[in-house]
Amino acid sequence: MLWSRITAILLVVGAVVWIASGALTKKEAPPANMKVVETKPFQVSVLPASVEPRSRKLTLSGRTEADVRTMAIARTSGVVTELTVRRGSVVKQGDVIAVLSDEARESNVQQAQARVEQRQKEYEAKRVLVESGNLAKLGIAQFEADLKAAQAQLAAAQAERDRGTVLAPVSGIINEVPATLGQSLQPGAPVAEVMSLDPMLAVVEISERRLSGVKVGDRADVRLIGGEEASGTVRFISNRASPQTRTYRIDVSLANPERKIADGVTAEVTLYLAPVDATKVARSALTFSAEGKLGVRVVDQDNKVAFVPVGLVEDQTDYLFVSGIQSGARIIVQGQDFVKEGQVVEPVPMKLG
Numbered sequence: 001m002l003w004s005r006i007t008a009i010l011l012v013v014g015a016v017v018w019i020a021s022g023a024l025t026k027k028e029a030p031p032a033n034m035k036v037v038e039t040k041p042f043q044v045s046v047l048p049a050s051v052e053p054r055s056r057k058l059t060l061s062g063r064t065e066a067d068v069r070t071m072a073i074a075r076t077s078g079v080v081t082e083l084t085v086r087r088g089s090v091v092k093q094g095d096v097i098a099v100l101s102d103e104a105r106e107s108n109v110q111q112a113q114a115r116v117e118q119r120q121k122e123y124e125a126k127r128v129l130v131e132s133g134n135l136a137k138l139g140i141a142q143f144e145a146d147l148k149a150a151q152a153q154l155a156a157a158q159a160e161r162d163r164g165t166v167l168a169p170v171s172g173i174i175n176e177v178p179a180t181l182g183q184s185l186q187p188g189a190p191v192a193e194v195m196s197l198d199p200m201l202a203v204v205e206i207s208e209r210r211l212s213g214v215k216v217g218d219r220a221d222v223r224l225i226g227g228e229e230a231s232g233t234v235r236f237i238s239n240r241a242s243p244q245t246r247t248y249r250i251d252v253s254l255a256n257p258e259r260k261i262a263d264g265v266t267a268e269v270t271l272y273l274a275p276v277d278a279t280k281v282a283r284s285a286l287t288f289s290a291e292g293k294l295g296v297r298v299v300d301q302d303n304k305v306a307f308v309p310v311g312l313v314e315d316q317t318d319y320l321f322v323s324g325i326q327s328g329a330r331i332i333v334q335g336q337d338f339v340k341e342g343q344v345v346e347p348v349p350m351k352l353g
Helices: 001-025 104-131 135-163
Strands: 042-048 049-075 080-082 096-101 165-167 174-176 192-205 219-224 228-239 248-254 266-282 294-299 305-309 311-313 319-323 332-333 347-349
Touching: 042 294, 049 165, 049 174, 049 248, 049 311, 096 192, 104 135, 192 228, 192 266, 219 248, 248 266, 266 311, 266 332, 332 347
Parallel strands: 042 347
Antiparallel strands: 042 332, 049 192, 049 266, 080 096, 096 165, 174 192, 192 248, 219 228, 219 266, 228 248, 266 319, 294 305, 294 332, 311 319
């Protein structure tokens, strides 16, 4: 038993010494005449970028919308004694739509008118006395003040009565007439809805990615679902995205003097944007960066790979026009998905057949 333990201990100690001696032994240097094999750079096919001004257009779906839609309301209480419009009536701004009658307001006007007439007579009588020398000039001042006060009261009474006349707030077409003859209305009650159809608007929504290319004043063509066509210009671009769709509203103004374009019609809107320098690239050349940005990989002067983000200018069937690439840049068209930024590669010009 004792010899077995001693033998085991000696074997363990010997193994440790043998391993330590091997670990501490210096490795021999390779022979001087041994050849070092160098890794050849990965080959990629490249094409030089050709930049040219490119006209841009965007085609979006939208709808027509009345430029102005407003409700003519009662400005005071009263009974509708006159209603001069109906659905489809054409009105101009300031035209009478309805009249609200109120006996109290009319009575106030009559009383104020009678008061003015009385003060006018008193003033004329005193003026004759002053001119004949039977009354000092200072005596007429009070009568003149009383006359002016009566005239002011009459003007106020007439203004209150005139508030019963409902006028068209804008020129356009009557779309709805909630009020009826004989109806008693309170201030703020709706009387008639007026839509201004000239100009007409074509409204579209655009994504954030495409928004930067659109400017107020850009030309636009509109094709309605019925085949009618019209041309206009971009009048308004919203600065705030819709919370629901994260898109931005664009209004295109269309001349509509004959009111042939109706409100709420489905429309196809083509926006013509300012030209931009763009490069034609194959769809297959596009790739994504580690951050998820769309772009292309290029080879720089040191034959190192670099990523260039691009913006979409025009989308064709087999290729695209993109912005952001410098003229002459060597775009990797084959092998771009097998290399990474900073990697040295061997660029091979691609032959176009």
